[in-house]
Amino acid sequence: MTQLALVIDLNVCVGCHACVTSCKEWNTSGMAGYMADDNPYDADPTGTFFNRVQTFEVGEYPCSETVHFPKSCLHCEDPPCVPVCPTGASYKREEDGIVLVDYDKCIGCKYCSWACPYGAREFDEHQKVMKKCTLCVDRIYDENIPEAERKPACVRACPTSARLYGDVHDPNSEVSIAIREAGGYQLMPEWGTNPANHYLPRRKTKIRIHEDELVRSDNPLKKETDRPVGPIDEPTLDDVTSW
Amino acid sequence: MHPAFSVIFLTTLIGAGQGLFLALYTSESYAAVKLLPVQSGAFYAWGSAISVVLLALGLITSFFHLGHPERAWRTATKWRTSWLSREVIVLPAVLGAIAVYGAIHALGWNLTIVGIDTGVSNDLTLIVGAGGVLLTFTLFLCTGMIYACIKFLQEWSTWLTPVNYLLLGTASGFALATVYASLFAPELVYFLGGWAIIILLAAFVTRSASLIRNARLKPKSSLQTAIGVRHQTMTQRSQGQMGGSYNTREYFHGAPMWVFRSIKWVFLVLVFPLPLILLSVGINEASFTVLSAAFVIQYLGLLAERWFFFAQANHPQNIYYQTIS
Numbered sequence: 274m275t276q277l278a279l280v281i282d283l284n285v286c287v288g289c290h291a292c293v294t295s296c297k298e299w300n301t302s303g304m305a306g307y308m309a310d311d312n313p314y315d316a317d318p319t320g321t322f323f324n325r326v327q328t329f330e331v332g333e334y335p336c337s338e339t340v341h342f343p344k345s346c347l348h349c350e351d352p353p354c355v356p357v358c359p360t361g362a363s364y365k366r367e368e369d370g371i372v373l374v375d376y377d378k379c380i381g382c383k384y385c386s387w388a389c390p391y392g393a394r395e396f397d398e399h400q401k402v403m404k405k406c407t408l409c410v411d412r413i414y415d416e417n418i419p420e421a422e423r424k425p426a427c428v429r430a431c432p433t434s435a436r437l438y439g440d441v442h443d444p445n446s447e448v449s450i451a452i453r454e455a456g457g458y459q460l461m462p463e464w465g466t467n468p469a470n471h472y473l474p475r476r477k478t479k480i481r482i483h484e485d486e487l488v489r490s491d492n493p494l495k496k497e498t499d500r501p502v503g504p505i506d507e508p509t510l511d512d513v514t515s516w
Numbered sequence: 517m518h519p520a521f522s523v524i525f526l527t528t529l530i531g532a533g534q535g536l537f538l539a540l541y542t543s544e545s546y547a548a549v550k551l552l553p554v555q556s557g558a559f560y561a562w563g564s565a566i567s568v569v570l571l572a573l574g575l576i577t578s579f580f581h582l583g584h585p586e587r588a589w590r591t592a593t594k595w596r597t598s599w600l601s602r603e604v605i606v607l608p609a610v611l612g613a614i615a616v617y618g619a620i621h622a623l624g625w626n627l628t629i630v631g632i633d634t635g636v637s638n639d640l641t642l643i644v645g646a647g648g649v650l651l652t653f654t655l656f657l658c659t660g661m662i663y664a665c666i667k668f669l670q671e672w673s674t675w676l677t678p679v680n681y682l683l684l685g686t687a688s689g690f691a692l693a694t695v696y697a698s699l700f701a702p703e704l705v706y707f708l709g710g711w712a713i714i715i716l717l718a719a720f721v722t723r724s725a726s727l728i729r730n731a732r733l734k735p736k737s738s739l740q741t742a743i744g745v746r747h748q749t750m751t752q753r754s755q756g757q758m759g760g761s762y763n764t765r766e767y768f769h770g771a772p773m774w775v776f777r778s779i780k781w782v783f784l785v786l787v788f789p790l791p792l793i794l795l796s797v798g799i800n801e802a803s804f805t806v807l808s809a810a811f812v813i814q815y816l817g818l819l820a821e822r823w824f825f826f827a828q829a830n831h832p833q834n835i836y837y838q839t840i841s
């Protein structure tokens with residue numbers, strides 16, 4: 274079974290909000306639209322977004338780090354938002370695990386948004402239905418666009434490639450390898466929602482060089498001479514014998 | 517959470533309506549075993565009518581909560597998984613059962629079905645009423661479970677939630693029944709008022725228990741688990757927007773802290789001690805004025821109680837919305 278998802282690399286995200294704007298641009302005119310903005314140039318601007326980038330300061334200045342944290346629907350594998358929906362408007366697709374809202378069935382009771390621990394759903398005050406990230410379901414299967422571009426808009430927009438996209442159930446996909454090898458984790462694991470989206474942690478890239486590694490002080494492997502051969506009844510592996 | 521007035525009115529109105537019906541049925545079944553004087557059909561019929569009106573008012577206010585009320589019929593489809601859907605099915609069923617119960621009384625259908633000799637001449641109403649009672653309890657369960665089933669809303673996620681809905685609704689309904697009886701069946705005032713007080717005391721125990729439980733709750737989620745960074749000192753520097761969003765409106769009660777704190781005491785006083793005193797005085801004098809004051813004050817208190825119930829629930833998504841920028 275396929276489970277499409279995003280993997281977001283917090284080590285790489287620079288907090289430029291390119292994913293936020295490209296998400297809004299694509300989706301406001303797509304099948305998930307429109308995503309109205311109210312008072313955009315006035316006091317109290319507000320609007321519907323599927324994706325937001327937040328910023329956290331970790332540690333205390335001057336020993337602090339800035340973590341930019343993009344947040345959207347995590348397409349949970351056990352989504353608490355789906356069973357509570359009284360109309361069946363919220364559903365999880367069998368074929369690819371995307372969690373969607375059917376705008377024609379939604380009655381706007383907001384119950385699902387209460388049942389999402391991540392606050393990933395937003396109620397649209399104009400269409401009066403619940404909205405959320407669709408993983409650009411109207412784009413990733415569109416055969417009219419070149420295959421390389423059949424990815425969520427946010428993934429395509431990210432200038433630092435902090436957003437990876439793929440099938441987390443395929444052990445050899447780019448996303449599964451990233452999760453496995455770079456310590457990918459899920460948000461709020463305590464609620465058993467099993468989010469499909471994963472985050473890659475901040476990493477320190479360090480190489481340790483000792484003084485004596487810079488200067489060749491001796492000839493540890495004695496490359497220039499013949500290597501002595503021990504008695505035949507002794508072990509012969511280089512690292513267990515010492516000559 | 518942000519308390520929505522439509523839901524506050526829905527839950528308090530149907531609670532009183534259901535409680536009133538339970539009170540009527542209790543008095544009728546006591547009469548059946550000759551523990552209480554039998555009342556006229558009109559007494560039960562008009563009582564059921566009041567109960568139906570309360571439930572219908574609740575149903576109507578609930579529509580104000582919906583973005584698309586014209587699609588409300590769809591809510592009946594997912595009863596297998598959703599408590600909200602179950603409530604939407606059971607509420608009209610309760611309404612119907614109470615209406616039928618009242619109608620049989622009003623029409624005076626003297627049908628004997630089981631045929632046991634009871635103090636009440638027809639047992640059709642007892643049978644229909646029993647079905648209604650079962651549905652009424654189911655409705656209380658559904659209403660409570662809508663909130664109790666969301667496990668990360670830790671303030672709600674306890675068996676005390678449905679129990680409180682049951683006891684508070686029943687207490688208010690019995691108080692209303694006492695008011696009603698003081699006008700049309702004074703000999704029932706002692707009985708109904710006594711039960712109103714007993715249920716009120718039970719509700720006080722369970723509601724206080726949930727307040728104490730909530731005061732001691734340790735939130736399971738923290739900023740550490742929310743963003744997955746294990747560091748003790750973290751501060752939010754921006755939440756991705758400068759103005760508000762659905763996330764900042766729907767999940768915060770938005771009232772100043774002193775209002776939030778005082779509402780708790782307001783409801784504790786209005787729901788429990790004041791009606792208790794008024795009920796005790798009222799049943800001794802069978803005074804309509806005192807008893808209705810008890811019911812009205814308690815109803816206002818229940819509105820405050822429901823507001824507090826919503827406002828107190830702290831949604832884990834709020835962790836992501838602590839600082840604007």
Ligand code: SF4
Pocket residue numbers: 345346347348349352353354355372388389390391392393394405466468
């Ligand atoms: S992140 Fe929230 S809205 Fe998305 S699937 Fe999980 S629970 Fe549902």
Ligand code: SF4
Pocket residue numbers: 357358359360361362363374378379380381382383384385386402403
């Ligand atoms: S708001 Fe819409 S999608 Fe959400 S629970 Fe209600 S009907 Fe379902």
